[in-house]
Amino acid sequence: MAWVLTQTGLALRLRGGATGVGRPIDVVLTTELADPSRWLSGNELVLTTGIRLPDTAPQRAAYLRELDDRGVAGLGFATGLTHPAVPEDLIAVADEIGLPLIEVPLETPFAAIVKAVTARIAELQYDDVVRVSRAQPHLTRAVITGGAHAVARELGRALAATVVIVDTVGDVVACHPAPADVTVLDEIRRAVLPGADAGATTVVLNGAPTTVAHQRIRVGSRSYGELVVIGAQPLSHIDQVLLGHANALLALDFDKPARLADAQRRLNSSALGLVLTATADVQPAWTLLAPVADSHRRIRALSIDSDSREVLPAVGAACADLLEREGYQCFVHAGEVEAVVIVPGGVGIDFAGRLIDGLDAPTRRAVRVGMSGTHVLDDLPTAVQHSARAAAMATRGGAPVEFGAVAGQILLSDNASRKVLATVAEAVLAPLVEYDREQRGGLIEALHAFLEANGQWETAAAELGIHRHTLRNRIRTAERLLDCDLGVARVRAELLLSLLAGGDRRAPVPN
Template identity: 55%
Template sequence: MRWVLDQPELKLALRGGAAGLGREVNLALTTELADPARWLSGGELVLTTGIGLPASAREQRKYLRALDENSVAALGFGTGLTFDEVPPELVAAADELGMPLLEVPLRTPFAAVVKGVSTRIAELEYDAVLRASRAQPRITRAIVSGGAQAVAAELGRSLRASVVVLDTGGTVVASHPRNLDVATVNLVRGALTPSASAGVQLLDPDVAVSQQTIGVGGTSYGVLAVVSKTPLTFVDQVLLGHANSLLALDFDKPTRLQEAQRQLNGQALGLLLSDERNLDPVWAQLAQAADGRGRIRALVVNVGSGSASASMVRRVLPALTGALESAGYAVFAHAADSELTVVIPGSETADFARQLFIELDGRTRKGLRVGLSGAHPVGRLVDAVRNAKLAASVAERGGTPLEFTSLAGSALLSFGASREVLVAVANATLAPVAEHDTTHGTELLASLRAYLEANGHWESAAATIGVHRHTLRKRIETVQSLLACDLDVARVRAELLLAMLAGTPTTGN
C-alpha cells in the first residue's frame, strides 16, 4: 500500500490507518455495495464513492470493520461526488484497525488507480517468475557442490528469508544464516505440524513459517522450513518445492548406494562360496547395460604402453563414466594394464561412441585407439570384447572408434600375426611363379590373381586382364605345374588369394 500511496500521478492522500501501509495488495476494484465484504477474498484495494455507505456512524464503523475482517488491504474513498470529504467515523475506524484509508480526489479516475495497481502487480509477478527461473539452476548446482547447507543458503538468499533443515529428531542439519539463532529454530520446531506433508502457520503479523516434509517413497528424512515476514507467494512455494525435491534425492542417495553395495557384496560372496560358480547374478547385473532387445556392445580403448599408460587411464575413465551417466546409462567399465573396456547398449552407434570422448583434451585423444564390437546378446560378452580388442589393435591412433564389422573382408590382413603368416606363405609359395615372370617376361602372377579374384570364372578373369580365355587357361596350367597344386580346390584358391593380397615377391603389395 505504501507504493500505491507514493504514486504522484494518482494524487492520493492518506486519511487514516497509517499503521497498515505495509499491507500487500493483489487486486484493485470498484464497488458501491452496502456490504461488499462478503464478496471479497482478501488483499483487495476497494474503491468507493460512498453511494452505499450507511448513514449512521455506527454502521460506517461496522462497514470498515467487515472489510478488515475479510483481510481487505485498504479502502480508497472517492470525494467530490457523494461526499465532499472522507467521513470522520471512517477515519477513526481506520486508525483503530490499522487499515489504510486513502482519499481519491475527483480528478483521479478510479480506472487510473486500478490500472496502476494492476500494472504494478503484473511487474512484481514477472519479477518473481524471473527470479525463480534464475534461482532454480543455482539451487540445483548447490546440491551438487555443497549438499544440504548450500541448498539452504541459496534458498534463503532467493526468498530473503531464514531457512532451516531439521532431521527426523529435530536436530538442525543445515540453515541460513549458517548460525541461525536458537529462538528462530525453536520457533520452527514449535510450528511443526506432526504427520503433515506441508503447511503454513502465521505466528504473528510479521512471522510466517512454511514447512515441507523431506521424503521419498514414504520414508521421511526431516523437514525443510522457511521463516519469513509474510506467507510465501506461489512462485516462492515453487522454489521451496524444488529445494525440497533436491534435498530428498540427496538424503535418499546414501540409502540407495548402500543397498547397491550390499547387493554387489552378496553376489560376490555367493560366487566365492558356490562350488558351481553360478554366474547368473552377474549376468543379471550386466543386463542393465543392454538395450531393449537385450544386446550390448563392447568398447575397448587402447591407451598405449609404458609408464604413462596408468595416468592416461586415470584421465580417460572419468570422462567415459561421466558421458555414460549423462546419457542415462549404467556404467560398466574395467581398466586393466593399457586397456579400458566399457559396455554400452547394443542399439548405440559408432557416433555415440565417438561422443563419449568429446570432453577429453586433444592431446589425450591423440593417444587412444578405440575399437567397437557389433551388437551381441549379453551372454556373448566375451565375443564382443574380443572383437572390440581386435578392432582397437588396428584402429588409427587418435581417430574415430573403429567398428569390428567394418573389418569384414580385410580382418586377416589387418592383424600383425595373421599378416606375417600370409606374407611368409606368399614368399615361400609364389616365389616360383614370380621368378618365372622375371626370367621369361610372362604375366603369370597377374593372371593368377585375376583368376582367383574371379573365383575360377574363366570369362570374367580373362576379360579383366584383356586376354582370351584359352590364353588364360594355358597360363593357369603353367602356374599349377610350377606350384604343384590343384587350383580346382576352393581351399587352395582361398589360401593363394590371401597370400597374394598380403604381398608377393615382385609386386610388393
C-alpha cells in the same frame, strides 16, 4: 498499498490507517454495495464513491470494520461527487484499526487506479518468474558443491527469509543465517512434530507474527527431516515453487548414500549367489566377498529357512537393517524359500537371536534359523551347508540353532539320510516288531533303552522300570531274532540309528 500511494499521477492521498500501508494488493474492485464484505476474500483495494455509505457514524464504523475483518488491502474513497470530503469519523476508525483509507480526487478515474495496479501486479509476477529462473540454477549448483548448508544459504537469499533444515529427531542439519535463535528452533520443532503435514503456521516470535512453512524431505517411504522457512510474510505461489525445488534437491542429496548402499547390497548378494551356485571359476565374486571375513579370514553362515517365499523380502530387509546397525557388511542371498547371511567369524549365535526378535510375529512363526561354526572364507560353501543343517533342526518361530550344538542329530536332520535309515529300520527291525505284536515281548523298547544307555544294564532297566534280569532275557531274545552280536559297536550304532529313524515301533497292546 505503499506503492499505490507513491504514484503521483494518480494524486491519491492517505487520510487514515497509515500503519497498514504494507498490506498487499491482489486486485482492485469498485463497489457501491452497503455491505460488500460477503463477496470479498482478502487483499482487495476497494473503491467507492460512498453513494450507499451509512448515514450514522456507528454504522459507518461497522462498515469499515467489516472490510477490515475480510482482510481487504484498503479503501479508496472518492470525493467531489456524493461526499465533498472523507468523513472525519471514518478517518478516526481507519486509524484505530490500521486500515489504509485513501482519498481519490474527482479528477482521478477509478479505471486509472485499476490499470496502474494491474500493470504493477503483472510486472511483479514477471519479476518473480525471473527471480525463480535465476535462483533455481544457484540451488542446483549449491547442492552439488556444498550440500545442505549451501542449499539453505541460497534458498534463504532467494526468499529473504530464515531457512532451517532439521533431521528426523529435530536436530539442526543446516541453517541460514546461522546460528538460529533458540526460540526460533523451539517453534520449528513444535511446528514440525512427528506426523505433522507439510504446510504453514503463524507463530509469534519476538513479539511479531511470523510464518513458519515446512515440507517433509522424503524419498519413497524414507524420511530425512524437514525443510523449514521462517518469514514475516506467507510464501507466495512462486516462493513455494522455489521451496519445492530446494526440497527435491535435498532429497536427492540425502538419499545418495542410501542408493549407493542399496547398490552395494545388491552386488554383494549377487556375488554370494555366484559362489554358492556357480560351477565355473568365479574368482571376481570371491574378491567381492573378502570384506565380510574378520582379520583372520574367518566367517560364519546363517541360514533362514521359511515355509513361504512371501516372507523372504521381510527377512532380507530385517537382515540388512540389523547388519547395518551393528556395523557389518551386508551379504544376504535369497533363494526360493531360504536366505543365507554371511557374517564375520567373531559374530555369535546371539546375532541370530536378535534377528529373530526383530521380525514381526507372522514372519517369525514362518521361519527357522541355523548358524554354522567358524570357517575360513574359502570354506564358505561348507559353512552354508552346516547352517542349513542347523536350521533344519530348529523350530519355526523358536530359538536359532547352532551347528556345533546338534551333535548326534545332524544325520537324522537330512531328509535323504533319514529315508535311507528308515528303509533299513523297516527291514532290520521287522523280526522284533513281529515278535512284540504276537508275544507282547517289549523287545523294541528294551533294545532302544539298552542302546541309549550305552549297554549299561542298571541304567536301562531303571529307565524301563523292570528288573535287570528281565532286561537281559529280552536283549538275548533280540540278538537271537536279529542274528547279531550286540557286543560289536558298529552293530549297536546301526541299530540305534534305525530305531531313531524308524520312530516308535513298539507293538500295540491288544485289548
